[in-house]
Amino acid sequence: MRSDFESFGRVRPGPRAAVAGPLTAEALRDGAPGAFLPFGNGRSYGDTCHNDAGTLADMRGSARIIAFNPDSGVLEAEAGVMLHRIIDYCAPYGFFLPVTPGTRFVTLGGAVANDVHGKNHHARGTLGRHVEQIELVRSDGAHTLSRNANPALFGATIGGMGLTGIITRVRLKMMKVGSLNVVERLQPFATLGAYFEQADAADAANEYAVAWLDQLHGERGVLMTANHADDGDYRTAVHAPRLSVPFELPVSALNHLSLRAFNAAFHFAKARKAGRDRVTGFAGFFYPLDAVGNWNRLYGPAGLFQHQSAIPFETARQAIPAMLDASRRAGQASFLTVLKRFGDIASPGLMSFPVPGYTLTLDFPNRGAKTLALLDDLDRITVEAGGRVNPYKDARMGAQTFAASYPHWGQMEAMRDPALCSDFWRRTALALSKNGNGSIATSDLQQNLTKVS
Numbered sequence: 001m002r003s004d005f006e007s008f009g010r011v012r013p014g015p016r017a018a019v020a021g022p023l024t025a026e027a028l029r030d031g032a033p034g035a036f037l038p039f040g041n042g043r044s045y046g047d048t049c050h051n052d053a054g055t056l057a058d059m060r061g062s063a064r065i066i067a068f069n070p071d072s073g074v075l076e077a078e079a080g081v082m083l084h085r086i087i088d089y090c091a092p093y094g095f096f097l098p099v100t101p102g103t104r105f106v107t108l109g110g111a112v113a114n115d116v117h118g119k120n121h122h123a124r125g126t127l128g129r130h131v132e133q134i135e136l137v138r139s140d141g142a143h144t145l146s147r148n149a150n151p152a153l154f155g156a157t158i159g160g161m162g163l164t165g166i167i168t169r170v171r172l173k174m175m176k177v178g179s180l181n182v183v184e185r186l187q188p189f190a191t192l193g194a195y196f197e198q199a200d201a202a203d204a205a206n207e208y209a210v211a212w213l214d215q216l217h218g219e220r221g222v223l224m225t226a227n228h229a230d231d232g233d234y235r236t237a238v239h240a241p242r243l244s245v246p247f248e249l250p251v252s253a254l255n256h257l258s259l260r261a262f263n264a265a266f267h268f269a270k271a272r273k274a275g276r277d278r279v280t281g282f283a284g285f286f287y288p289l290d291a292v293g294n295w296n297r298l299y300g301p302a303g304l305f306q307h308q309s310a311i312p313f314e315t316a317r318q319a320i321p322a323m324l325d326a327s328r329r330a331g332q333a334s335f336l337t338v339l340k341r342f343g344d345i346a347s348p349g350l351m352s353f354p355v356p357g358y359t360l361t362l363d364f365p366n367r368g369a370k371t372l373a374l375l376d377d378l379d380r381i382t383v384e385a386g387g388r389v390n391p392y393k394d395a396r397m398g399a400q401t402f403a404a405s406y407p408h409w410g411q412m413e414a415m416r417d418p419a420l421c422s423d424f425w426r427r428t429a430l431a432l433s434k435n436g437n438g439s440i441a442t443s444d445l446q447q448n449l450t451k452v453s
Contacts (some may be wrong), residue, residue, distance in 0.1 A: 005056055008296055009045035009365055010303035014052070021057030021077070022166045025158040028139040031055075034421030040110025041082065043103055045306040046395030047423035048114075048161045054421065057166060059109055065089050066169065073174040075130065079109025079167040084239050086172075087180075091234040095174040096282070099127040102329070104287050105241075109167040115159030117359075119208040119226075122343030126352055128158035128221040129345065130173045134347040138165035138417045147348065156415040160348030161229050161391065163416045163425060165260070178230035178411050180220040180282040182208065186274040187223040192321055198223055199341045199358075208285075212270070213337040215324060221339070222270040226416060229279050237283035244293030252300030299335075302366040307375055308390035309382040310342060312357040319385035320360050330374040334362035351412055353390045372396060391424060402428035 006014035008038050021038055028036060028056055037051035039058050049056075063080040072094040075086065083097060084104040090096070101116040103183040115128040124130070134145040134157055143165070145154035157164045187202075189195045195211055198259055202209045206225040296304060311319045320339070327333055337360075344356040362378070379401045388405030389397050403409060409429050416425070 005039060005042060005049075005058070007046055007049050007395070008043050009305060009366075009395055010296055010299070011305065012047070012303075014042075014050060014051075015056060018056035018058040018060050021059040022062055022168045023057050024138055025137055025139060025141050028137070028166075028417065028419035031419045033418050034426070036166075036247070036419050037422050038079075038109065038113075038166045038420075040080070040107035040113070040214060040435075041105055042390045043106045043110070044187045045304070046115065046391075047427070048251070048394075049110075049424040051421060052423055053426075059107060059166075062168065063107075066094070068174075070095070073176060074171060075174055076133075076169060076171045077108055078169055079107060079112075082106065083111065086174075087136050087382055088236045090174050091180055092419050093177055094178075094234060095409060096180060096228070097127075098124050098130040098173065098175040100286055102287065103290055104283075105290065108170050108172070109162075112158060112167060112170055113160060113162045115347055115352045117342070117354050119340065121345070121354055122203040122209070122341055123177075123207050123345075125343070125345035126159075126349065126354060127172075127346040128347045128349045130175075131158060131170060131348075132173055133169075133171035134158075134167055135169035136165040137168055139419045142168075149350075153415055155348050155350045156412055158347065160280045160415075161351070161353040161422060161424070163412070163420050163422065165420070170273050171277065177228040178232065179228055179233045180231040181231060181233050181236065181279050182226040182282060182285050183229050183277050184226040184280045184285060185277050186222060186270050187268070188274050189221055189223060190218045191316075192324075195223060195339065196317055203341050203343065209341065211339040213324070213326065213339055215333040215337050219321075219324075221276070221337075224270075224285075226280075228286055231279070235282060235383060239290075241293035242291050245295060245297040246431045249300055253298045271448070299363075299365045303369070305364050305366055305371060305395060306361065306373060306393045307364070307378050308353075308359060308361040308393040309378065309387050310357060310359045310390070311354055311382065311387040312354045313386050314357075315385035315387070316358040319381055319387065320358060322381050323360060323362070326381065327364075327374060328378075330370065332364050332367070332371060332374055334364060335361045337361070342350050350408055351391075351406055353388065353392075354386065357387070359390075375427065391428075392414060394424070397428065399431040400427045404430055 003014040035054040039056040059080040062077045062078045066076040068075045099118045136143045208226040211223045342354040381449045383404045
């Protein structure tokens with residue numbers, strides 16, 4: 001039986017229960033080392049939202065919008081509020097999220113803790129750039145964080161995967177837009193080389209840009225660009241999915257034949273609309289998979305792995321084709337293959353995932369050792385290219401891959417609250433650290449905080 005607290009990849013079921021969050025500083029102090037972890041809405045694919053050796057603090061009950069200033073565009077809300085509620089609340093004033101991930105069913109605290117990026121990284125950076133203030137509860141008390149108030153802990157909390165403390169409130173600068181609708185243009189391409197030649201200009205001319213690749217038909221794909229329309233339409237979308245996968249499938253519905261059929265149909269549907277601007281609703285552009293409830297069940301009872309890499313500009317044209325070729329040779333072409341260009345806008349987050357270059361996202365049904373071997377190969381190609389693997393999409397990367405991807409992990413460990421830990425952190429950082437049992441002495445914590453402040 002599945003748990004309400006499993007990750008979206010469903011490789012492991014997760015715990016059966018959790019306590020209501022947020023927790024007090026006293027509760028954190030009274031717990032054992034690594035006893036707790038805040039939990040948002042479980043849309044991370046791997047084990048950054050698992051703490052199977054401890055207890056999750058379910059933040060979804062703490063979901064009030066505290067204030068919104070339509071003159072400044074600054075929103076203040078509790079960490080458990082979903083992004084779709086923020087969109088609904090701010091849209092009538094002409095505002096939208098400055099950065100949004102591919103689903104609106106994530107909590108604000110979770111989005112900050114993972115420093116999410118979107119289709120406009122080249123223009124806006126990560127969500128963390130737009131965070132003005134964070135209220136954080138740690139074992140040593142409550143803290144107000146900003147770029148000027150405790151900036152080291154502020155940077156560690158943005159993208160810190162919920163390990164520096166429990167985020168209780170966030171102050172976020174929203175983005176003024178002329179409409180929730182976007183004007184979309186579709187540009188098919190026949191080869192990756194053609195995409196790379198278009199990507200720079202596409203970013204320069206558009207707020208949003210993302211490419212879909214058809215792995216099963218050579219290197220073809222579609223580059224999708226968009227900008228907000230100016231038609232003043234701020235109507236929000238229905239949140240209930242139009243379709244749903246209502247029950248657990250006994251096997252994965254994704255095989256070579258179904259993938260070829262889906263990719264061919266998707267490419268045809270996009271290609272026939274190419275070459276002209278068209279106004280489309282925001283939900284279909286930003287959140288296409290939200291329209292299918294429980295779509296992760298399509299991957300079968302063993303779940304799915306997602307691999308997302310960030311590859312620098314200098315090596316991307318060699319590494320990305322190599323990763324696509326590796327998955328084809330392994331007989332495991334990705335169901336959803338997405339390629340985006342990252343810009344050079346730095347995040348304040350210490351552990352933020354994007355680097356200037358390109359990001360490739362691949363989804364695979366879990367077929368056991370065969371899939372794990374492929375993922376290890378993709379990790380190798382990524383690290384050799386000077387890139388990094390996305391932790392909140394990961395469920396199995398090794399400690400050495402993590403260390404190569406995030407050389408500042410030691411600073412993050414120094415600022416981790418000793419009461420908080422995740423299965424991901426145990427598997428990676430704590431396997432590298434001298435205190436690999438999941439604890440860090442309070443004296444060491446204070447000493448290290450002084451060094452990095």
